[in-house]
Each structure stands twice: as C-alpha cells, then as structure tokens.
Amino acid sequence: MTRIVCQFSCGAASAVATKLTLAEFGASHDVQIINAFLKNEHPDNRRFATDCETWFGRPMTMLRDVKYGADVIEVFRRKQFIKSRRGAPCSMELKRKLLDAWKQPGDVMVFGYTAEESDRLDDFRERNPDRPVIAPLIDKGLTKEDCKAMVQRAGLKLPFMYEQGYENANCIGCVKGGEGYFRGIREDYPAEFKELADIEAEIGPGAYILRYRSGPLKDQRFPLHDLPAGPLIRNEALPSCSFFCEMAEQEYTA
Ligand code: SF4
Known part of the structure; x- marks a missing residue:
C-alpha cells in the first residue's frame, strides 16, 4: 500500500x-x-x-x-x-x-x-x-x-508563539528571521537570543544572520549583538520549517 x-x-x-x-x-x-x-x-x-x-x-x-x-x-x-x-x-x-x-x-x-x-x-x-x-x-x-x-x-x-503574535512555531530565534522578528525574540526570549548571538559571534562575521538594509554599509552583515533599536515585528513573514x-x-x- x-x-x-x-x-x-x-x-x-x-x-x-x-x-x-x-x-x-x-x-x-x-x-x-x-x-x-x-x-x-x-x-x-x-x-x-x-x-x-x-x-x-x-x-x-x-x-x-x-x-x-x-x-x-x-x-x-x-x-x-x-x-x-x-x-x-x-x-x-x-x-x-x-x-x-x-x-x-x-x-x-x-x-x-x-x-x-x-x-x-x-x-x-x-x-x-x-x-x-x-x-x-x-x-x-x-x-x-x-x-x-x-x-x-x-x-x-494554537502553539503559544502564535498567541504571542509570531507567524509560526519555528525555533525560538529562527535563523530565517529578519530584524523585526529578532527584536521580538530579543524582548520575549532574551536567553535564547543571547545564546544565538553568542554562537554567531564565536563563529565570526561569515555567520552573521542579518544585513544592513540601507546606508553606507548596505548589504553588509552585522552581528545580532549589534541589532539596533527599531520596529519590533513579531509577525514578520518567515518560511515555516x-x-x-x-x-x-x-x-x-x-
Ligand atoms: S530553519 Fe528550522 S531548524 Fe533552523 S532555526 Fe529555523 S525553525 Fe529551527
């Protein structure tokens, strides 16, 4: 069958x-x-x-x-x-x-x-x-x-992360996320955010998840530890996994 x-x-x-x-x-x-x-x-x-x-x-x-x-x-x-x-x-x-x-x-x-x-x-x-x-x-x-x-x-x-406003129930701090999503994770799950930011820093610049969207450094990657303040977008669209x-x-x- x-x-x-x-x-x-x-x-x-x-x-x-x-x-x-x-x-x-x-x-x-x-x-x-x-x-x-x-x-x-x-x-x-x-x-x-x-x-x-x-x-x-x-x-x-x-x-x-x-x-x-x-x-x-x-x-x-x-x-x-x-x-x-x-x-x-x-x-x-x-x-x-x-x-x-x-x-x-x-x-x-x-x-x-x-x-x-x-x-x-x-x-x-x-x-x-x-x-x-x-x-x-x-x-x-x-x-x-x-x-x-x-x-x-x-x-x-629904899974709790939906109730918090996230778009899916991916890992806490899914690497497919963008700036707005990671601001949400930093606020809601500081320990998980730090763990990911720390491993990113440990591996080095080639591992940085996020990129500058504008300005003189546009398209260059930057570390999660340097994520600037800005809009917090928990429901930012990111692919389910x-x-x-x-x-x-x-x-x-x-
Ligand atoms: S891509 Fe999948 S396995 Fe990797 S962090 Fe995101 S949800 Fe987790």
Missing part, C-alpha cells in the same frame, strides 16, 4: 494539511505522520502536537536527532556556519537527514504549502517531475490565516 507521509511541524498549516490528508486518504492508504523534535522550539509545541494527535485520531512518529542533541546551536557550533544561500544546516541536520533515513521508495509526500505559496509548489514540481507530492492546502485554496482559524474552530489552542520545505529550497538553490 502506498505510504502518504504528512510532516507535522507544530504549525497550523501542517496540522490542517495532515487533517485533510487523513480525511481523503486515511481509509485507502497508509498515511504516516512524522514530526521532528527540536530542543529549540517553544515547549508548548509539544502540547500542541499531543492535542493534534487527539484531533487526528492517531499517533505520530517522532524523529529525534541524537548526533547534535536535536539542538540547532550545537549544529552551528560543530558546522561553524549558520546559514547560506543553500539553506540552513539546522533544518538539514535535524530534519532533512532524519527524513532521508526514515523514508521509503515510493512514499508520497504531503506539502503543507498554503495558497500564498503556490508558486513554490509549481517550482518544486517543475524541477522534480518524478517526485510525487500532494498539497492539500493549495488544492483547497487555504491560506495561513484560514489554517489558524480552522485549528481554532476545531477547539484546539519542515522536512519538505527544506527539500524544496535545496532544489531552488542547487
């Missing part, structure tokens, strides 16, 4: 994508739900995962890295870089490689891309015509906001 693999990332979109996949294929296919544990996510993500297992009516398989203790900071320390045009080593080491070890030939992957992200799906399919994927949220025209509302209407409490998004991004940047 074909396996259909839903990657649950503790975000609203992946929760709804999983629920829709189970509704459509749960009786006819072997639908698997996988999740990667990351030490750096907010602890409330675990509560949300448990609530969703109840909503789905079945358990999920949790994958957990042991090489780096499932800790993005440890990945950065040992890899000596934080992100590049080819993606971030944290999602590669703590998600993608676990998926590669777990997946089987013939698996159909479920992408949790929302309607806003249909171009990403088009790009992926164009570059990977032989890789079967389904994208239930795009098929049904569902946006990120729709997914949040659907989760709440099902009686589930999943096994499959990373897979797609690898294709864009290969």
